[in-house]
Amino acid sequence: MSGVTLTPAPGAATPVPVELAYSLTAVTKTYQQKKRTVEALRGIDLAIPRGQSVAIQGPTGGGKSTLLQMLGALDRPTTGRVALGRNELSTQGDRDLARIRGTEIGFVFQGFNLIPTLTAAENVETAFAWSTLSRPERQARAHAALESVGLAPRADHLPSELSGGQQQRVAIARALVKEPTVLLADEPTGSLDERTRDDIMELLLGVWASRGLTLVIVTHDSAVAARAERRLRIDAGQVSEA
DSSP states (O other): OEEEEEOOOOTOOOOOOOOOEEEEEEEEEEEEEEEEEEEEEEEEEEETTOOOOOEEEETTTTSHHHHHHHHSSSSSOSEEEEETTTEEGGGHHHHHHHHHHHEEEEEETOOOOOTTTTTTHHHHHHHTTOOOOOHHHHHHHHHHHHHTTTTTGGOOOOOOGSOOOHHHHHHHHHTOOOOOOOEEESSSTTTTOOOHHHHHHHHHHHHHHTTTOOEEEEEOOOOHTTTTEEEEETTEEEEEOO
């Protein structure tokens, strides 16, 4: 996995290299919007150590969603380099990017993105698109994932039979069942009340700590951002430490 070595202070011991989950170098992203060129990302240099929890905040249109798409292997930069561990995302083909998303990255969204005609367990099983596991193995792992988020008794319920917080727990189980190295959460508490928000954050931070995941949360909620180890701000396509 990629790593960097921090420069030691005079007289300090030689530091241990830091393993990086993500390394972004001079990343730009531009879009054509009618006759206008939009600079969504402008020369971003960013290193996220493996196992770190990071919150990203910023105004609407500041580049949060575009940056998350880069981290999630959902898009490529116009110029620059994006690496996830040893995977160079900037130059991968579509099939390789899909494989990386299917094996390395778990996604959690504000809108849950559950399939309404599938049960909770069946929704979790949809994460196995790239898996060679047998159907019984998939079912067993789906039920174990639901148990890990406190929803085993609801495995056979449809999304419409679950509360918003329970649906988000199903979505988290779906993200975790393939045992990713990275968990990306896009406004994961944005549609929840304050109490449920706190419960979901406790769950996310619990699985982050217990599994050694790299956790990146995009959020408008400062109370959510404050729970992360590191806070970043993106505005006008540029990232700074918050």
